[in-house]
Each structure stands twice: as structure tokens, then as C-alpha cells.
Amino acid sequence: MSAGRLRAARRIAVKDLLVERRSRVLVNQVLPFSGLVMVVFAFALGTGGVLERAAPGLMWLAVLFSTLITVQRSFAIETADGALESLRVAGIDPVALFLGKAAALAVELIALITVLLGLAVVLYGAEPRAEGVVLLVTTAISATCGLAALGTIYGGLAAGGPGRETLLPLLILPVAAPVLIGATRGVEAALGTDRTAVSEGWPWVGLLTVFAVAVGVSGALAFGTLIED
Amino acid sequence: MDGSGGTPAGDATSGAAAVEMNGVIALLGGFPALSGLDLTVAHGEVVLVAGPNGAGKTTLLNVCGGLVPVARGSAHVLGVDLTGDRAALRHRVGLLGHRNGLYGDLTVSENLTFWSDLVGATPEETARSVEAAGLAGRLADVKVTALSAGQRRRTALAVLLIRRAELWLLDEPHAGLDPDGRGELDALIRLAATSGVTVMLASHDLDRSRDLADREITVVGGAVVEAA
């Protein structure tokens, strides 16, 4: 990968994060939504043992729903005043665009996951344990990279024309299954839910990593075509 | 090829034309927005594209910018064949439509440094462009959403300066601007033209735009009907 491409990607990622710092849409709207989802799960499932056992899965479900909104926001920035079109006319490298958007999305999702993990501890009584910290962090990072790549691919497609927002969940959710499954098992092993051992979590990190790499590479190749119109 | 409607009389350098179109048909969702358009624009010319609504003015600009593909006919822009790989054209053309392509939550200078970093412009070049667009000083740190329509337009044109775009395709650049805004915009377009930029300007505001333009063409039904 050329240095120019990486520099452009970094520039695009920094721009996205700067927009978020100024507008605070994710902090003021998406984050409260995610927290609310965590609370609503408790209404649906009732308190007691169920919540504690299901905590990792519920947390990742909340992450998945929030990802959909975050992806939409990420591309709303680009389409609000035709910026994506300007970038395309200017011939900005679509691979750099993909990597930059995905990187910014990953940073935003990691922040979100950290807060939701804290909420899972507070609301669901999911207690982290010292020996699982490394697994917890690696799971979160690899899952986030996969989600960010996946979200950017289909977010770009949905941003290509008007009236395509409703397509986003239909395209993302079925293929996000590996992330939901892998990340949930990984966090379960890290927390020791159902007396699982930490070592049981590592194959899932493997799955998440393969997913992130495969989706990331194919997304970088496909992105130029998907945002074309 | 010669004798096409848009060829200006006495054009000795047709081989080096900035825009060269022959029988171009372009489609918008199955509708032939351009229905066999012939046009030649020389380098450094400022051409006013006139015509009623729905005549195909916007599509013409979008085709020149490589956004809308050429379905039939032949088209070369800045020497790049539009029926083939348009990638080589991309960074040399600036297209400004009804939207400005700016990030509303960022300030003027943040928007401009974003672009100058992306295209690798030097700080001096950027500063010169900012100066030329009249955006230096207090305006630089204002959020784009807080700007007037004219100031936003000028910021968008400053991006084209920073990108060193050789062909400017401006779609109704005067829309929504007050007289002061128009005057400042016109000055900026003139400045670009004197530095060798080719400009195609679609406009309803004919009297205003004629002062700017070297030449005027009228598009009706997706083709050039009259070249003055």
C-alpha cells in the first residue's frame, strides 16, 4: 500500500472524527440510544439470572443496532452537502476513502463498546475478571474492525442514491452474524459467564480476525464500484 | 467533427480543445437527457450554457465531469476519452452543482485544509487560494453552516482553486446569491479564467453571466441549437 493512500485515508478518518467532535451527534444521540437499548432488554427479559447470563449477547446486540445508526451518520456527513460527490469527481482514491471511513467508524465504535461494557457491568452484573482482560480487549477490537468494514461497505452503497437508507439493515444484519456470535462467545469466555474458561474464547477471536480481514480486503476492492452513483 | 454546432469560427487549435463532443447521448434513468450533442470548447474559454429547464444543461456538465457516462457518441474532455476509463480525468475537473460539497460542521479553513492535504497542495498555494476567494481572516474560522450562501459558494470555488482544477463546471453558481455575493463570485471566476482555467457555466441569469462569458451556447432538447 502506497504512502499516499495511507495519508489520504488518515486525513479522511481525522476529518470524520473532527466532525463528530464538533457536532457531537454520536455522543448526544447514538450513545443514549444504545444505553436505552440495554435498559429495554431488562424490561423484556426480567431481572435475575437471565440478564447476567445473557449480558455479553445483549451488549453486542446493542452494539449491532448502534452500528447501523453510526454508519448512517457516517455517510450522512458525506451526502448532506454533496461532499461524497465532490470526492468522487476529484478522483480521490476509493480505497483510501474506504479505509479512512472504516477507521473513523472503528474508533467511534470502540468508544461506544467501552461505555456499553461498563453499562453491562452496572446494569446486568457482568463482572470482568483479571485473567480475561486481554481476551476482552482483543475480542472487542477484532469485532469492531469487522463491523466497521462491513458497515462502511454497505453504508457506501446506501449513500450512493436517495431512498436507500432502509436497505442498510437488510444488507448488514445477515452477514453480521459471525461478529455477533464470535464477539458474544469471546466476551462470555473473558467474563467467565456460565463458568466458561478464558481459553475457550481464543478460537472466536480467530474467527473475528478472519472476518475482519476478509471483509476489509473485499470492501476495499468493492468500494469504488459501490459508491459510483 | 468539423462544422459541429459549437465550434467557434476561426478556431485554429481544435486538436487541443478542452471539450470535444460529437453526437453525445447520455441517459438519466432511461431518459435521453442529451440526445446527440455536439460541442467544442477551447482551452481557457468561458462558455455560458443557456437553455430552458430540462434542456440538459446539468447533464452536460455532469457528463463533462465524468459523473454521467456517455451512452453513445464520442467525447473527449482535456484529452481524456469519456467513453473509456475516466479515471485520468477525475482530478483535473471541478464540478460545482446545486450543492457545495462542504462539511457543514467544520470551519472554512478546516474544509480547505482537508482538501489541500488530500490533493497535496502546499500551504502557500492554499493560502493564495484562500486569499483569492476572499476567505482570509475572520471568515476562516467560521463554521460553514454559519456562512452566507455567497460565502459558501466562494468556499466551494476555493476548493477548486486548491485542487488546481483545469476545467470548472459551474451549475447555476449564482442561484440564491444577493448582488454583493454575485459580484464577489464573478470576480473569482474571472480571476480563474485569466489564469487559464476553462469554465462552463450553466445559468438562467443570462444578462449577468454574459458579462463573464466569452461565448454563449443554447441547449434545447439535449442538443446545442445555437452557438453565438
Add this chain to the structure above:
Amino acid sequence: MTPTTSPQPTARRATGTRATRVLGIVTLVMLGWLLLFGLVLSPADIDQGDAVRIMYVHVPTVWLAYLAFIVTAVCSGLYLFGRRHSLGFDRVAGASAEIGVVFMALTLISGSLWGRITWGVYWQWDARLTTTALLFVTYIGYLAVRGLEGTRERRARRSAVIGLLAVVEIPLVHWSVRLWRSLHQEATILDTDLDVDIDGLMLFTLFSGVVAFTLLFVWLLLHRTRTIALDDLLASRGLDRAIAERRSEVTSSGSIGGGS
């Protein structure tokens, strides 16, 4: 099958030819044959009873649905990486995906009916079932993308990319779901349909089902591909007329001055 590059102006107005009519008749005969063997001549299973007859539809549709999605993937690749970017491949890809989704729906319906009778539940969280359901939804998404607006070539390119992305994603989905199920549950329940004590007549009936549905698939694919080609032809003919109309605007307004 050799997909045509672009619709010929002299193309037939119908989608049938003598060959497809023969194929259609053979398909009908085979389906009748399947009904005869599946419902009348073949015996009920010792364990499953008459429910085993569902298998004569279920097994052929599931394998054809997978075949259809493979055809879509291959044609997407041929369209995208072929030298001529032949739209014919795009049409086959689209037609195949549509048929695949229909067959997949039949698979899911027949499977859950069979499951209700045999296992007592409509749905089992088995790896194969779960992957199949996700695959079904993924291709519904693919068809939605095919329906998006844009020029014919752009739609074809976009669909081909989405079709190929599915090839990357589906194995990952399947792998993750299998890993998930292998953890908590013995994955043997579904094997009951495999270790049925299949007698010769049942095997023959199943084989007839596969042949009948394969013929049906080919027949549907040919016709659907041709209707899409006719749609494209119609669009390009309409285009010629639209261009002529648009040109007439030019001549009728030729006298209008530039300063209007």
C-alpha cells in the same frame, strides 16, 4: 448456455423456442412422474411415516437453491472480470438468484413442515438450518440491490459486486454458525433424515425429484433470462424513440434565439 451480449433488434418477442417447449413438456412429465412415485408408489417410511414424502420436494429444492446461488456468483464473476462485460451474464445472475430465493423459500417451508411432524418443532437451531435462513435473507438483499436505479451497466456492476461479496461472507457465516452450534448441542438431530432406511424405490423417487426440479430450474432460468433480455430490449427500443422525440424538440425550437 451462451448469454447474448446485447439484445438483438430481431430478437423474438416470446421467450419460448421449440427446445424450451420440449424441455417444458419433459419437465411437466417428470413432475407428474414425481407425484406418482412420491405420493402413490413409494412406501411410507418405518420411522417417519408419510412425512418422508416431503423429502422428495425438500431435498431437490435445497440443492437447486444452492446451485442457483452458485450460478449467480459465477455469472457475477464472469460479468465483472470478463473482457466484454457481457450483460448476458448479468441477466443469468439475476434470473438465477430470483429462482434460488423462491426455491429457498420452498425449502424452508417444506423443511419446517417436516420438522414439525418429525421433531415436533418447526425450527431447530441447527447450523445448516440457520445458515440457510441467513443465506435466504442475504439473497433477498441482493435482489433489492438489483432493483436500485442507475444505468444498465452500473446496475449490473453493482449487483455483480454484491453477488461476489456474498461469496466471501456466506462461508464465514456458515463457519461461525457451525462453531456456535458445535459448542452447546449435539449436532445429530438433523442426521435422522440421512440415516433413514432408504429402500430402492424411495431412493429412485428422490432421484426423480432431483431430475424433475433440475429440469424445472433450467426451464425457469431460460425463460427468466430471456424476459430480462426482452426488458432490456424494450428499454433500448424505447430509448431510440425517446431520443427521436428529444431531437424533435431541438428542431422545433431551432428558431428560438439564444437570448430567450
